[in-house]
Amino acid sequence: MRASGAVTRSTLRQQIADALRDEVLAGRLQPGREFTVKQIAEQYGVSATPVREALFDLSAQGLLESDQHRGFRVHEFTVADYRAMVEARTLVMDGVIRGVFQGPPPSPAQQARYRDALVSVRRRAEEAARAARGGDLDILIGYDLRFWRELGALAGNIYISDFLHRLRVQAWVFAVPYLRGDADVRDWLWNGHADIVAAITLRDRDALRTAVADYNNHALSWADRLAAGNPAHPGHTAPPAAPDEPGADERRRS
Known part of the structure; x- marks a missing residue:
């Protein structure tokens, strides 16, 4: 009975942590937002202990x-x-790329597991790319996180997988407040997931390096845009053009 109670509490703790993480990723808990254990416990109708642990x-x-x-x-x-x-x-x-391509050849059993894992990763890639092209931020975040977590797992090192996942969650937490209010959001949602999967499937190291470099350069270009103050604040779009500014009429009609 005691073991069952421990499992229940642990599960509740994880459920609360997952729910709050989703709230942050959805932009409903904005950066800088303050709250207490008591407030969250009342919100979810649970005791303070699992809430405190989750926080x-x-x-x-x-x-x-x-x-x-x-x-x-x-x-x-x-x-x-x-x-x-x-x-x-x-x-x-x-x-990871060096380890995959320079390590010893995988055994037949490892190759079979690798192929099975790639099937799932490919599905995540397709859905993430589709959401990015459509500008659907909520769907993209879910598939993107799964994509990178499963991709990291292909390295066979849980610590690498967990580290990459944590970085990706933090990156989305930073990005979401900006992207939510950006009229050009589709231009800044990277959709090259399938290129990475294709390169891994073909074991093409150069193509994989190129795809990963494109991903990183895309992220840094967006960071340059933010550093330049466009948009200036999370959730703010650029101010509308003045009536006499070239292109103002076209933008108002679009």
Whole structure:
């Protein structure tokens, strides 16, 4: 009976953490938003203990900040933080690529597991790319996170997979407030997932490096845009053109 209770509490703790992470990724919990254990416990109708544990879990993942006197706050990532995430991801992926192509040949059993895993990764890639092209941010985030988590698992190292997943979640937490209000959002949603899967399937190291470099360069170009103040603040689009500005009439009609 005691073991069953422990499992239930652990599951509840994870469910609360997942629900709050989804709230942050959806933009409903904005960066800087403060709340207490009591508020979250009342919101979900649960006791304080699993809530407190869930909030500390999210703090350990870098998504929340804890304050002994004021409770918790959604972490505010900066453009510099985002650039550092891209740099870290680049270094790790470069190591993964070297390990995959320079390691010993996989056994027949490993090859079979690899092929099965690629089937799932390919599906995630197709759905993520479709959502990106359509500008559907909510669907894209879910498939993109699954894509990179499963792709990281192909390396056969759970620590690499978990690290890449954490970086991707943090990157989305930073990006979502900007993308939600950006009229040009489809231009800044990378959709090259299928290129990465194709390169891995063909074991084409050069094509894989090119696809990953395109992904990272796309992210850094977007960071340059944010650093230049366009959009200036999360959720803000550029101001409308003045009546005498070239192209103003066309934009109003579109």
